[in-house]
């Protein structure tokens with residue numbers, strides 16, 4: 123039986139993926155801060171699918187949290203076959219108005235914790251010659267985004283790091299980044315960024331993740347949705363100044 127560790131499983135994409143993996147018979151390790159939500163989800167998944175679900179309520183934006191999580195996972199006798207680095211949040215304002223403490227947490231969670239958990243659990247996968255690391259990036263990783271400069275930079279890091287890692291791992295170990303576009307989750311409430319256009323459903327993101335897990339050698343990076351794939355391609359071929367201005371016209375606060 124495979125075990126999947128999902129960070130940020132108390133809502134949105136992480137929660138939807140937890141439901142899908144439980145339906146496939148995965149044992150689950152679910153991590154987020156809101157213990158009540160994780161406990162309710164664990165109860166639901168155990169009763170619906172008969173799978174083992176372990177919950178760790180932790181603030182992964184705290185330095186050292188990833189090492190503490192690894193320690194608890196090992197102490198409880200788990201081995202992680204699939205690591206999904208999904209927990210993340212965005213801050214949506216001009217850099218001059220950013221809250222420095224919030225930005226430090228954003229970088230720690232989106233980047234620092236993701237890298238450290240990867241380094242913690244990848245060696246076991248390499249040793250077993252099987253396993254998967256799935257890192258959730260964003261379409262914001264494809265161009266700088268005025269109005270979400272820090273968030274977009276963290277997601278560029280995630281994608282670059284993941285694609286490089288794809289080129290390092292041996293056969294049998296899968297590594298890929300998934301870049302959703304705007305998706306209907308609590309992300310916009312947390313970031314304060316206004317919702318725009320039509321939002322994808324979390325199940326569309328889950329389908330892409332499952333397809334990657336099912337593939338013998340997933341692509342290093344996959345974008346969710348045909349429109350987002352076209353936009354990402356366009357942002358790579360137009361002049362950089364134009365890509366930045368277009369992104370700014372969508373996200374830059376008016377004041």
Ligand SMILES: NC(=O)c1ccc[n+]([C@@H]2O[C@H](COP(=O)([O-])OP(=O)(O)OC[C@H]3O[C@@H](n4cnc5c(N)ncnc54)[C@H](OP(=O)(O)O)[C@@H]3O)[C@@H](O)[C@H]2O)c1
Nearest residue numbers: 130132133134135154155156182210260304305307308309
């Ligand atoms: N929704 C979108 O439009 C969109 C687009 C592209 C990429 N993404 C990415 O998708 C991922 C999932 O986000 P989502 O859209 O599903 O948003 P969400 O509904 O807000 O979910 C975020 C998850 O991360 C957890 N989390 C946040 N801060 C945490 C912390 N300090 N410690 C531990 N867990 C923490 C949250 O749980 P607690 O609050 O309980 O801790 C929650 O489970 C993120 O990496 C996000 O950047 C989202």
